[in-house]
Amino acid sequence: MMRIGELAAKTGVSVRALRYYEEQHLLGSERSTSGQRHYADNAVDRVLLIQQLYAAGLSSRSIVELLPCVVTGEVTPELLERLSAERDRIDRQIHMLTDTRDRLDTIITQATTTFRTGRPCD
Amino acid sequence: MMRIGELAAKTGVSVRALRYYEEQHLLGSERSTSGQRHYADNAVDRVLLIQQLYAAGLSSRSIVELLPCVVTGEVTPELLERLSAERDRIDRQIHMLTDTRDRLDTIITQATTTFRTGRPCD
DNA sequence: CTAAGAGCTGACGCTGACGTCAGAGGCAAG
């Protein structure tokens, strides 16, 4: 059982963020008699998962709905629908980003070539 | 020469957003004597490009720096650095998203299998 | 015992890309 500072250190997430996660019902905690939060070891993985989902563009609301089934693997048809929707959104995002990256790559490659040939305004 | 409403319609971007782009020096416009904005046809592509870069996670500040060279292909060593940095950021983002997508895929596949075999709590 | 360093609960601040509203002026059609 670790306290909030230790969990923050282990995950690289701020103490404020962890309290925010609890506020959003993303991360539970046991409380000592004096009210301090205590976390089990698996909280580390859970926090990292939450971070991953945030980074994938999901909102707190979406995460709170999907987290249980992502953790347990159990899922209702409704949740499966939401899950697939998010998956497709992420998939489209990947394709858009790939397009953009390739576009930048083209520019970078051309610019590098320009420097080699010494012809900046061909 | 189209006015702002037409450009908004053609790009799917709000009028407010287009004015915001001008405020951020992302999109210029000629003004009629009465002060109304007029855009050439190529403004459509420029707006779509801006949207693409926003979607890739770039800020207005980054876009305003990189837009000229993305359009013209001309670039200084400094800009090439910034460009490569953004490219790498996008690349890392793609990998993270791919990870997340695959994770969701695994869950979806397992859930579907569960439904087929009728064993929700294996 | 005591001082310092966690932790706690509000509660306000911040940032960026716009939404929205107010009040006023522009423009083609009938």
Added chain:
DNA sequence: CTTGCCTCTGACGTCAGCGTCAGCTCTTAG
């Protein structure tokens, strides 16, 4: 000429994921 839609410039509102500060309590090393 006027009606109705478009456009203009401020300027304030929004939303999410925290940052930050205040004032207080808890815990623990010495």
